[in-house]
Amino acid sequence: MGMSLQTGQADPGKTYDAIVVGSGITGGWAAKELTERGLDVLLLERGRPVEHGPDYTTEHKPPWEMPYRGEGDRRRLEEDQFLQAEAGPVNEYNGHFFVNDRESPYTFDEDKPFLWIRGYHLGGRSITWGRQSYRWSDLDFEANAREGIEIDWPIRYADLEPWYDYVERFVGVSGQAEGMPQLPDSRFLPPMPLNAGEVRVKQGLEAAFPDRRLSIGRSAVLTQAHNGRNPCHYCGPCSRGCAAGAYFCSLSSTLPAALDTGRLTIRTHSIVHSLMYDEGRDRVTGTRVIDAETREEPEFRGRVVFLCASTLASTQILLMTQSGRFPDGLGNSSGTLGHYLMDHHFRLGAEGTLPGLEDRYTYGQRPNGIYLMRFRNLDDRTRQPDFVRGYGYQGRAGREGWARGIAEAGLGAELKNRLRSPGRWRMSLWAFGETLPSYDNYVTLDPDVTDAWGIPVLRINCTLGQNELAMRRDMTAAGAEMLEAAGLTEVETWEDDYRPGEGIHEMGTARMGRDPRTSVLNAWNQLHDAPNVFVTDGACMTSAACQNPSLTYMALTARACDYAFGALDREEL
C-alpha cells in the first residue's frame, strides 16, 4: 500500500502556475484541486518526507513493544517536547509526528500560556487529526452580524454548501443524517454504530430533552471502501498512521490524486521565509525558501500562492513579507493581521454510571465517539442570559477496564480475578465551546527571539474572555443535568485547566471580510492587499463556531481553488 511521493526536482528557473505552502489538510486539497484543473503546482513542505504506509512505524504495535509502553520517555519529553506533550493526542506512538519544542520555539507571557501543537512533515497534522467532520450552518456564519460582534462573514452557508458536498464525496464522511438545522447533514457513508450504553443514554436524554440530539460522531473514517481506500478495521489509534488509508489524510488521499495528474512537484525540507512582493505589479511573484537540510536559500516563482501552512504559520509568513508599501506585513494594511486568534475551549464536562447492561460488552476499537449537538442560543427559546454562542459535546460510553483496579480497594487473587471482567458502564461528555473573536488575542513577530533559521518566532498572546468563562459554567452543569435526566447514577462534573491552543483548532489571525479596512481576506480567501495570494487554512476564519473546523477548511480551499483557476484563466491575477 506504500505510495512513493517522490517527484521531480523543484526548478528555481521556472514560474509555476501555483505554489502551495504546506501539505496538511488544506495544502493537500489545494494541490489536488489546482493540478486536476491542469495547473503546474509546486508544493513546499517545511518538514521531512513521510511515505504513506512504510513510515507509519508504530502502526499496530502493542504496548509491550514500545520502550515506554506507549506513554513516552518522560525525561526526553521534558527536554524536547515539553509543550507538545502537554496536549492530549501526543503520545509515544505518534510523538514523531509532532515537533521538537527546542528546535521550533515560540514565546508567550508566563501567565498566558498557549499550546501550539504542530507537525512538521509531509502530511502535517492531517496524519494525527481527530477526523471529526461537521458542516457549519448559517447559525454560525450569521452570528457575528446578528450579535454585532466584530465583523460579518462575507459568505453564507449557501456559498459553501456545494463545496461541502464536493469535498465530502472525495473524503468519505461516515455519520447519521439527523436533519437538525444547526448542524447540516453531510453526504454520509454509513454511520458507525452507537454502543449499548450510548443507545441507552440517547434514549433517556432525548426523552427528557426532545429538542436535543445525540448522534454518532461524523468522522472522516471509512465504513466502506471508498475511492480506492479501505474501510476501517477498528484497531483504534488512527494517529499512528493507517496504511489501509481508512481515514482521510493528505498522504492517503489528496496528494496521491494530485500526483496522478503528473503536474505536482513536492519539495520537502523547504521552510518558507516570506513571499516575494512586486510593488509595481501589486502582486506576489513567489516564495523565499530556506532549505532545512542544506541551508541554501532558493527562490521559487509562481503566478499564485496558496498559503496552507496552518493558521499561525501562514500568518507568520505574511508578517515576514515586509516591503516599503507594507512595512508591517503583507495583508496587514487593515492592521488586523495576527489578531482575532481563536480556539475551541474545552477540558471540562460530566460523566456518570449507566446502571444495568452488565451482560453486554463491545468488540473492536471504534475510532469515534458520540456527538451531542449544540442546543444553546439557537433561537429565542434557547437564549442564554449570560453568554452568546454555544458548545457541543463529544463523548462515549464504555465499560471500565483493568485500570479501575488502581483506584479500587483489593489485592491478590481476588483483585486479579475481578479485573478479568469489565467494570461499570460509564458515560463521559466532553464539552467544546466557541471562542469569540477578540482583537486582544493576537500573534506578533517576537523582536528578541529567532529560530534556528534566523526567522523571528511568533509571540502569542491569547486568553479566555468573559463569554467563554460564563459558557464554561454552563458546559459542566448542563452535561450533568442531561446525564441525570438520562437515568445515570454517580453523575459528576469535572473541569481541568485549559490553555488556549490546546484544542489544536487555532483559527483566525488573517480573517475574511467584506471591507479591506477591517479584514485581511475577501470572500474568496484572497488577500485584499495582493490578489494572487490565497490563505485557505484556519487563519481565514472570522468566527470559530463550536464544531471541529477541518471540513470547513477543506470546503473553503476547494472553493478558493476553483475561483483562483477561473481568475487565472481570465488573466485577472
Place this chain on the structure above:
Amino acid sequence: MDLSRREALGRLTLLLGSAISTPAVGAILPGCRAEPPTPDWVPQALTSDQFNLLEVLVDRIIPTTDTPGARDVGVPSFIDRLLQDWADVNERERFLTGLAAIDEESRESHGALFREATREQQNELLARLDEEGVRARDDEVDPLPFFAILKEWTLVGYYTTEIGATQELQWLAVPGRYDGNLPLDEVGRTWA
C-alpha cells in the same frame, strides 16, 4: 503520574474527536520495557534487599494464579527502570522511603520484618496500606502515599506486558470489525 480517582476509574480520553483508544486509560503513567531479569541482570535503582522485598510485594498485589503474576512477568525490574529512568529525585526518594517503611511497620505491628512475618500478618498490613492508598486517591492527596503508587505501577507494569494483555486479559491488534453490543459471555474477558 498520579492518576486521580476519576482518571483511574476510566475517564475515556477523547481529544478533538479522536477517541484515543489506548487500552483503558490515556493518562496513565509512562513505563519502561519490562523484561524478566536475565541471570546477570542487577537492579539499577534498588539494592538487592529492596528488590527482593519489591518482588514479594508485587506478587501480593497480582499473584501467580492459573496465569503468571506480576513477579513472573518482570514487574519488579520494570519498577526499577521507572525509578532509574523515569521518576524524578523526589519520587524516587519517596518510593524508597515507603519501601523501607514496610519493614518498619511490620516490625511495629508484628515484631518481624515483612518477609519474615506470617502470610496472615503480611496480608493484614497490605490491606491496611491499600485502604489508606485508595482513600488518599479519593481525596486527591498529592503526593500519593507509597502503596498507592506501588499498586498503580504494578498494575500498569503487569497489564501492558504481552502475558498480562493476552493471557490474563485479551488484546487484538486488528479486530477487523466493531460491535457495540454483544453478550459479555461471547467476549469473555476484559479487553486490555
